[in-house]
Amino acid sequence: MAGLEGYDRHYGTRPIEPWEVGAAFPSKYHGREVIRPLDVPVVHPLAEDSPPPEDDLTVKRYVGLGCGLASLITENLLIHPFIVLRRQCQVNPSAVKYHLVPITLVPIIIRLHQTQGLNTLWKGIGSTLLVRGLTLAVEDLVSKITPWPKEITCNSSLRSFGQHLLLKCVSIGIVTPFYSASLVETVQSEIASERPGILDVFRDGAIRLLEVGNKGRLIPIYALLPPTIAYGVTKYLFTLIVRGVTSRIMHVRHKHSQQLRGAYSRDLVSESVVQDIELHSILVSMCAADIIFYPLETVIHRLHLQGTRTIIDNLDTGRSVTPLLTGYSGAIDCYRTIISTEGPFGLYKGFGSLILQFAAHVLVIRATKWILTELTGVMRPKAKTIKPPPLNYYNDI
Template sequence: MAGMESYPRHSYESISDRPIQSRYESDEVLRFSGGASRERFSPKSFEDASQKDDDGTITKYIGIGVGLASLITENLLSHPFVVLRRQCQVHNNSSLYHLMPVTFLPVIVHLHRRQGITTLWKGLGSVLMIRGMTLAVEDLISKFTPWPKEISWHSSLKSFGQHILLKCTTLAVITPFFSASLVETVQSDIASEKPGIFDVFKEGICRLVSWSSPQKGRMLPVLALVVPTVMYGLFKYLFYNGVRGVANWVMHFTHRHEQEKQGALSRDILGRTVSQDIELTSSLIGLIAAEVVFFPMETVLHRLHLQGTRTIIDNLDSGYEVIPILTSYEGARDCYVTIVQQEGVAGLYKGFGALILQFVAHVAVIKLTKFMLTEISSLLRSARKPPPAASSDMDLTRVSPSHHVYSKPPSGYGYTQQAYLPSD
């Protein structure tokens, strides 16, 4: 028996009457040290460790699943609401502003009856291409320059400035391609030819070549669009990260304060589940706040990009007609002043109801995904839960520094155990 060699005067004949059947049965005995301390080795400890590993793995996959659902919702499922919002923003003569979601319902029904279910998914390919192109350009620039793609709160001021310069350069390069993608997103399917897969690159390159030269008609040159586009993208990015960081800190502080109110802090203040929830919630709060605050600026920017493109959009006042977009803004300032004078301040928020629908759907998908994955994990845990083990009444009773009594082992070992005293 391991750990019993220091007690040669003890007699253990009954223990050797029958061979031990398993490793766990042999480990169930107690280990002595100096006759004063004791330590129990039980199979239950191994089962608990295995259970914790399984729970940690399941929690990890739940977090991955919820994050993936949020990413898909942000890039794919929210696209119909983006189409509705943009068509409202660029319609300068609309009578309905669609500030609330309920006004969209009859319009959506009419659009689906006349143009089919795909009418709200137009331009999805170009939007995804622009996002992928943005990441590719940013990665390419960072490889040939010392400008970092990622920064933290502990980064130096120089690294922060270089990171901002990287973002601005990327936004400037993407500007003409964004204009082409915007046209594909808002133009009517029944009044325009469906664009090809690579038309967004062809149109973008055409506008990029004529960087600063005057355009035909009312179309603004790309150089006039770069400054408002870069300002919009940069300010929105900084605002999003600032709100996200503050929300993350507040939720961490709140969770820690709740633990302190309970009397003690756990060794792992933030479990994996809590940490995942805080990260996802803070990102969603930052995204919603950035979209709401910069909505008026987005309206101005979309009208500037669409001007002079001869785009025909669906009339969202009724959902039955199509109308051309004819504007003559001289720049961002003139566009803003004209909107406020002719359409009022509410004109800057045309289509805001679509943004509300977008984030309601976003939160609903996240909640539903988390609920389903949690229920599935609960079923898996209950299916893998082992039957309750028989309780062990093995114990070591100290009689004196030189006398010990070894009580009977747990039931089910198949032999009878007696108590022995050291022989004198």
Template sequence: MAGFGEYSSYNRPYGLDPNREPNDLYDTRYQQIYGYHTPITEEFQGPPLVMDDIPDEENNTYVTTAISVASLITENLLSHPFIVLRRQCQVHNSLKSYHIFPYTLLPVVVRLHRRQDVTTLWKGIGSTCIVRGLNLAVEDVVAKGTGWPKEIGKCSSVLQFLQHITLKCVSLAIITPFYSASLVETVQSDIASDKPALFDVFREGFVRLLEWGTPSRGRMLPIWAIVFPTVALGISKYIAHITLKSITMRILRFQQRHRHELSDAYSSSSSYSKNSQNPLIEDLNLKANIFSFITMEILFYPVETIIHRLHIQGTRTIIDNLDTGTSVTPILTGYEGFIDCYNTTIAREGVAGLYKGFGALVLQLAAHLAIIKLTTLVVTEVSNLLKPAKSPTTSDDSIHSQQKYLFN
């Protein structure tokens, strides 16, 4: 526009019409109010506005970091008792109480703690962590040996993406025997079997790996018959997770951008830069990751039930009877594979049989969200208390009154 210069929404007062022709009266009143003179023909530099919509970056960084750490600890440690419950329900084909709703599990948990010690729901925690660490180690070794990208963010072409997916498949296939051994430790009853040593998961895993096609125990399925469905489940969850996370991230960024545009406080060059280290981007990325994780756990729960039954078959495992919480029961099944397990489960237990122990998953996700919410509140309050007091700024009412005087 002629004679007025370009300026952004950050540096012009509320109500200023960019098409308004400059005049001496405006220039004089602006000088009287703000104490300096800005030529109309130059870039307009108005008073700094107080933008409450944009969170403090340092505070946001603390909160995001704390939530990430709390989410990691919850997912790998604090969720383990709920994982034990859901897995015991999943592999128990004769369970009468399906425990699809959380409240049915509460009296059973009370009886388990009365009959056994407080560690009854923490069995297998060591082997579970070992398997997760082993998965990361295998991925790292394969990535260094092949040059395939270990992280999805480093994939810049379709070929690299396929290499990344292949790396994930190889890693899942290698750790499947050890995952099977860890699953047994997680579901077996403490009062009906000896407690395994910390590194027994390696011994049992190598035994199953050596018995690749001819298992030595009864109805145990050969490990090659379990590897394919296990890898298929893992890679399907991973691809669905990154896809849903990407879609959710786009939606959240669009909503956030729209809110800031409506409040006239949006700047694509600052708050919404594509820099992954930006606190706002990290916050949205964390929300998208949590939402995707919850969705994947719910969607793939029936498939996980079938695969866990295949892993546990023939291992002579005795689990706690979650119908009563006071007795134990052996797992006796004779599935021939994934399809047979699915058909048998539907025929004998109905569709609801695929969701046995779903109430434990609900409790797990509710606890996860509660911990994240509590962490957010605590870190926010602490950071606000430790934050130095800011110098007094012009209030919104004062700014509006000055502008009213300015343009009258």
């Protein structure tokens, strides 16, 4: 204010010292060392968007890839013995033991290994892999010579979805005779029949395709196409629906967990999280589809093996063999015959093997994830901690 330039500045009744006015503090005050206040930064962790270290994201990505590879190997190789047990139970109409729980299969597995060796439950593994590879090759070929898409997304049009289903129908129909030949190799007993060659599945499938007329109780391949295609396409649609719903639920749960922590993390849409959700949704959809369509699978397998003169292992004892003698006229007749002669649980023969298959699949994925996480934790270089120098608040005066 005008007229007050000559007055000293005061704080209350005490004159303001010069060192209190400036931003910087002097080092000496009345001949003594000044203790300066510490600069403590105020950090709000919830407001700070600090991304996780790049090394952690890389580790999570590789762990996800390793779990996906382990799931693929388990699905195609490691669970094959349980598939063999399941199919042998399904196609045997004269079996007394239904093996609805896993515990009843344990002594049977031991006896089979004692009488036939360690490789008795790995029969047909070559033909099974060849049929799966043939299915992928046929789908790829059909998608290239036709406008039908091999893959669809949630943004695909209704026309593309219909063309995709048509591609699935064509591929299943082409592979059906070879699937039938592979099924025979999977369930037939090795002590009562010759061991097939690696490529015999293509020869037997071609023979089955050319046998268009009725030959004894053998059902011609054109009569097997409608139920087989209906089973394959319906199961595929159910798998897609369950996979999409499961994936959506997992994304919502992950988002909700981020909200409970107080802030969204960049890991919400990271590649590692997407891989983990995709892996678990695929596993859940496969398990749900196998459980729901188990009775229909039993009917389809019995129709494929009728009239093939196949001799299978007797899983009531695990030490003998039994021939397959059935006379179904079609899928509906097979279903009604099973219900009337074997009861409703006859459609679920060998269900205990399916439980063992799921348990082994989950165990392999969990073990792989734990091992990879531990290995990456051990091999990761430890961060060097730098100790700050001690702060001398008081100096000698």
